[in-house]
Amino acid sequence: MDQQELGFFRETLNKMLDDILVKGRETIEDMNESGETYADPADRATAESDRAFTLRLRDRERKLIKKIQKAIKRIDDGEYGLCLSCGDDISAARLKARPVTTLCIACKSKQEEEEQNRGD
Template sequence: MIVTLPPDYRPSEAEEFMNPLQLEYFRRKLLAWRAELLKEADETLASLQAGGMQEPDLTDRASLETDRALELRTRDRARKLIAKIDQALERIENGTYGYCEETGEPISLRRLEARPIATLSIEAQERHERMERTHRDD
C-alpha cells in the first residue's frame, strides 16, 4: 500500500497507534538515517584509500594512526547500527514495529522519535538495565 505523507506530518498520541501514516513516517526516518550512515562509510573508505602513510615524523604518523583507528571503530558502530535499522525496517514490514518485544505493549511515540530502532518500552529497558547492573561480574 502506498502512503502519502503530508510534508509537515508528525505522529501524535491522538491517532491510532502505528497507523499507516506513522509506519510510513518511521520507515522514511529509518531509511534516511541508514542512507546517511552509508554515505559516511563511503566517505571514510575513500579517505582511507586516498591517504597513505606519508608522514615522515613519527609523532605525526602515530597521530594519524590513532585517528584512523578511531574512525574505524566509529564505522564499526555504524555498521552495527545499520543492522539494527534493517531489523526495524523488517518489523515495519511484518507489523511488529513500535511494540515492545518483551511485553507486547506499544513503545511511546516520544521514545520511537528519539530512538527509532527501539525494541523495548522505557519500562522494559529500565528493567533490563537494572538486571544487567545487578548481574554484572565485577
C-alpha cells in the same frame, strides 16, 4: 500505530541508513586516497589513532545498520512499535529518540537494572 506514523518512521530509518552508507563510502575513499607519509613519528601516530577511531565508529555503524534493517522489517511485518518483551506499545517519543528500539521504556529500565545488579 497508523500508516502516517509508520511512514514517518520508515523514512527516518531509511535516512539513517543512507547517512551511514554515505559515511562508510567517504571513509573508504579517504583511506584509499591517503597515501601520506609522515616525517614526524608523532604525526604518524596521530594519523593512525584517528584512523583507528574512525574505523571503530564505522564498526558501530555497521552494527546499527543491522538494527535499522530489522526495524524496517518489523514495519513491513506490522510489528514495529511493539515491545518484544511485554507486547505493549512503545511510545512515539521513545521511537523518535531511538527508532531502532525494541523495548518499551519500562522493559528497558528493568533490563538495565538487571544488568547493573549482575555487574554487566
